[in-house]
Amino acid sequence: MALDADLVGRTFPATAPYLVTEERVREFAAAAGGSWQGGPVPATFPIVLAFAAMNDFLDDVGVELRRIVHGEQRFAYERPVRPGDVLSATLAVASLRSIGGNDLVGTRSEIRDAAGALVCTATATLVHRGGPDE
């Protein structure tokens, strides 16, 4: 299934507010084999928000997660994430092109705190694979 070109420029609703707890940060650090004892939150932690926004987006446009492979991910941080933050991500589709039966979807998710201040911008390329069993 090819995605519709008029998705480009669309902004999707913000994700449900997410409370960053010490326990969540500890679990995230441990999942990459590390440990967290109160220092900086792991740099890739905002993917939790960006991923939630991507899931909402895929549900909205009717794409199965299993057909998605991550092509590129970048983070630009305005400030570090801290336990106690209540964060929400807003995803916009920045680009869409088709190569060899796959859609390359460029997304940009702004992750903001409860006051609306930008914490991190996460940009991603999602590869939507047209597969053998589709």
Add this chain to the structure above:
Amino acid sequence: MSDTAPAVPSPPASPLAVGAELPVQRYPLTRADLVRYAGASGDRNPIHWSERTALAVGLPGVIAHGMLTLALAARAVATWTRDAEVLELGSKFTAPVVVPDDDEGVVVEVRGFVKDVAEGRASLALEVTCGGQKVLGQPKAVVRV
């Protein structure tokens, strides 16, 4: 970590000198790590735990989350920079890290080079490989120094 070898020179004041090659970091990955990461990150895509699904969508087997590989690269950056504030981080995911269903799994190796240090920012070029093959495309990090 050595505390008994006086012949070892003390480390430089800052490891982030332009041109410096940072010590390689090695991280093992097994299927169990993938399941753990799926839970902690919320990424429950079955291509990261179901061989059947991975093969059905044309992948060579169960693959690690690209973001898990990038998280390992970020761990290396934190180690090298002693937890410096990260200002930018990113990469392309150019080759899948296929993780076999055994106890050994695979080893992800992260190398780093200091490209530039200016105006309180250090830019690090990374090289992330698995089995001798680069798996991330142009991974880089910028940290506050």
